[in-house]
Amino acid sequence: MSGNKKYPLFPRLRFPEFQDAPxxxxEKLGDLITTISPPSKLQSSSYLRKGKYPIIDQSQDxxxxxTDDDDAVITCSLPLIxxxxxxxxxxxxxxxxxxGADGIKILKAKSNTSIEYLFHSLNHRPLVMEDYKRHFSTLKERVVAFPDIESGEQQKIASCLSSLNDLIAAETQKLDTLATHKKSLMQQLFPCEGETVPRLRFPEFRNLGEWKEKSISDFGEIITGSTPSTAHPExxxxxxxxxxxxDISDLRWVSDTKTTLSALGFEKTRPIKANSVLFVCIGSTIGKVTQNVRDCATNQQINSVIPNSEHSGRFVYYILSLNAERIAKLAGIQAVPIINKTQFSAVRLLAPEFSEQDRIANCLSSLDDFIAAQSQKIDVLMIHKKGLMEQLFPVMSEVG
Structure with missing residues (x-):
């Protein structure tokens, strides 16, 4: 059998009305599109915070x-990629x-493909960035599979995936709203700068007076992580x-990690008890905060607070999260930002008695549960979308 034989190309999942379609x-993408030249490219110094027209560049946002500049607007018919x-x-x-500026290609579909279909097809197998170089020369050589545009199958696929994208966007907006509500609530439940009581206080604590200033070291034992020798694979x-x-995300808890240790390796570290508070003190992500679901170890970029009996671990997590940006500024401006253990331990924060700590933590934990559930819902939708795309588009290895 010839290795160059070209087989008929069909998706594994096809809408019923197209089951018997050809x-x-x-075609290569470059044969399916034309590129549009903009009338001008706006420099970042001219960007406005509000205006008549959005500026789009190659950033992820x-x-x-x-801009309000009518002369800079793309006049080609929409939509475009x-x-x-x-x-x-x-x-x-x-x-x-x-x-905006340079570095984008504006793509318009030719008559045999729908631009919306092309967008979903390209997202099915997205081009991976290779260092900071130009990638369009690679993209336009990519082979794209497509049904006859006159049949309506392209439009059906695009409509299905766009509807799913709209659902994901709506659920993401709900997640953003929850996160914004949490941030606002935390600002009310903790004293503002220069104040010693919160503006929003649960009724049973309103007559207890001012919160007390404490250092982070008063919250519990502080442990700087360490890394077992990588020369010992065991x-x-x-x-x-x-x-x-x-391993630390925007969610409260960390459970699974990219690297794991054996019992022997764990003995070479400084163990961190479950429900401690982990704070990144070195590197570009300085200020990240999380709690560990189970006993763990950390690398040397992380200082962990093991809460004592007078302090709620959950409260410590929330107060460090709220003050993370301020604490991170202690690192100053340097090639590798760092807050050493002494600096971190000495940070002064206001805290109430344990019962009020626990009440605040209960309130915010309930909200975090909603946020975690919403985040998981989005993850499930994303997995569903990925699986659906695998079915709706043919396996490209079958292209002869």
Whole structure:
């Protein structure tokens, strides 16, 4: 059998009305599109915070600024795809916009493909950024599979995936709203700068007077992490979490870690009890905060607070989260930001008695549970979308 034989190309999942439709065609992306030149490219110094038209560039943010300059607006018919030549960011744009600076390609579909279908097809197998170089020359050589545009199958696929994207966007907006509400609530439940009582206080604590100033070291034992020697592979690969800054997300808890330790490796570390508070004190992500679900170890970039009996671990997490930005500034401006253990331990913060700490923590923990559930809902939708795309688009290895 010839290795160059070309087989008919079909997706594994097809809408019922297209079950008997012909096989799909393939073309290089460069043969399916034309590129649009903008009337001008706006420099970042001219960006406005508000304006008539959004400015779109190659950053991951959909909109990077605004302009009132009518002469800078792309006049080509919409929608269009914006591709970040350096960043590989893909954006589906269905509103009048201006191009920001350099580094993007504006793509318009030719008559045999729908631009919305092309957008989803490219997102199915996204181009991966390789250092900071131009990638469009690679992208336009990519082979794209597509059904006959006259059949309506392209539009059906695009509509299905766009609806799912809209659902994900709506759920993400709910998550953002919860996060914003939490931030606002924390600002009310903790004293503002220069004040000694919070503006919002639970009724049973309103007559207890001022909160007391304490150092972080008063909250419990502070442990700086350490890394077992990588020259001993037997120290690694067990089931014990080894937390680094990369394992810490915007959610409260860390459970699974990229690196794990064996029991032997764990003996070479400074163990951190479950429900402690982990604070990143070295590196570009300085100020990240989390709590560990189970006993773990951390690398040397992290200082952990093991709460004592007078302080709620959950409260310590929330007060450090609220003050993370202020604490991070202690590192100053240097190539590798660092807050040493002495500096971190000496940070002064206001705290109430344990019962009020626990009441505040209960309130915020309930909100965190909602946030975690909403985040998980989005994760499930993203997994569903990925699986659906695998079914709706043919396996490209079958292209002859």
């Amino acid at each position: 096989a799909w065609d393939t 959909f909109i990077c600024g605004w 914006v591709f970040g030549d350096h960043t590989c960011a893909l954006k589906f744009v269905n509103q009048s916009f201006a191009q 120290f690694y690969g067990g089931g014990i979490p080894f937390v680094s800054p990369a």
